[in-house]
Amino acid sequence: MSHFSRVGILGRLGNDNVLNTLKNLIQLLSDRQIPFKIEDLLKNTLRNEDVDYATRAELGAFADLIIVVGGDGTLLGAARDMAIYDLPVLGINRGRLGFLTDIMPDQMEMVVSDVFSGNFIEEQRFLLEVKVRRGGEWVGSSAAMNDIVLHPGQSIRMIEFELLIDGQFVYSQRSDGLIVSTPTGSTAYALSAGGPLMHPKLNAIVLVPMFPHTLTSRPLVVDGDAAVCVRIGYENDLAPQVSCDAQNHLVTLQGDELHISKMSHSLRLLHPKNYDYYEICRTKLGWGSRLGNDG
Incomplete structure (x- = not known):
């Protein structure tokens, strides 16, 4: 049984990389027979009449999980609009830094599957x-x-x-x-x-x-x-x-x-089970790694 039953999808507009990842995500959810709706602003980007589109308010009423495809800026905008619905948000990185959207596209299938199985870390960000x-x-x-x-x-x-x-x-x-x-x-x-x-x-x-x-x-x-x-x-x-x-x-x-x-509302931000904040800092900020051998 899936930990989540209905997904709302938001994404960055006008980006080919985002478009490809959105298509892969749609296929993944369809294969798992998980109902989903996509933000209506993406309709002209996707040009797929076989999926359901909705406003952000409608997504907030429909979904029990929000997946954002884009960069940190895309997730920031989603957070401001979706926090009032108290829905967990998962970020797929199609931007540059990825402090918030910390799932890389080649990890998406594995991580999303883990999330549906209940294997994730949840943070509250005010x-x-x-x-x-x-x-x-x-x-x-x-x-x-x-x-x-x-x-x-x-x-x-x-x-x-x-x-x-x-x-x-x-x-x-x-x-x-x-x-x-x-x-x-x-x-x-x-x-x-x-x-x-x-x-x-x-x-x-x-x-x-x-x-x-x-x-x-x-x-x-x-x-x-x-x-x-x-x-x-x-x-x-x-x-x-x-x-x-x-x-x-x-x-x-x-x-x-x-x-x-x-x-009064905070963002429920989801991460993969192996999420490590300090590893993110090392990677994104260029911090030094360990000296010598771990053993």
């Missing part, structure tokens, strides 16, 4: 939500699994802002912006800005200044349940932007407040 408050009113919101980034947009200008944690003033800063990252996102933009790597199981948030105008401003790790508030200074002569996972964007004005906190 997401962040940002709300923009302007003049006492909420004017925008978005979510992120990796990071929420305050930045000047296309201008090369510094931003002035204040940071508060749980209502307590932390500092005022003049910099190119601020990265607010989950442990999942600590291997992404926050890493390139000098932030620490955080194990995905940690309940923590890291705040990484971007080129701050002071040598003593360093990344700050706070409790994952903390309430983060960023107040945009009135002295700024531009409208800073807020990017969520580098995919969703909000425009702010002078005096706006960004309220950032953990979402």
Whole structure:
């Protein structure tokens, strides 16, 4: 008996490698007689009228497992939309890094078969939500699994802002912006800005200044349940932007407040039974292997 009975499939658009893997996945599920539906945005890519297509909301109501074919960016978008349905998500890597989509295409048949047999590791990865408050009113919101980034947009200008944690003033800063990252996102933009790597199981948030105008401003790790508030200074002569996972964007004005906190919904991310986070880091980040012989 299969551990999962209905599958929803999401994928990256306009990529031949993704298309080939999708076709192989469809054949695998068909051979196992497991019902599945595919995101309707892929209909023109697949051009297969013999399968059922559905919106993401319909997939959330139909499936008990979501399989994402693409890169980490594809999975990030899926996570923001599908986390509310409390469905496990499995990622097939057709991108570059593969921190989240950690199953290679040549392993797909074996790993997917193992998953249907109940042989997998499940992790909970939390997401962040940002709300923009302007003049006492909420004017925008978005979510992120990796990071929420305050930045000047296309201008090369510094931003002035204040940071508060749980209502307590932390500092005022003049910099190119601020990265607010989950442990999942600590291997992404926050890493390139000098932030620490955080194990995905940690309940923590890291705040990484971007080129701050002071040598003593360093990344700050706070409790994952903390309430983060960023107040945009009135002295700024531009409208800073807020990017969520580098995919969703909000425009702010002078005096706006960004309220950032953990979402109530988390992502249930599945891995192969032999998943090793540190091995992923060694492979993707070029860390050194063992010295000498293991024996």
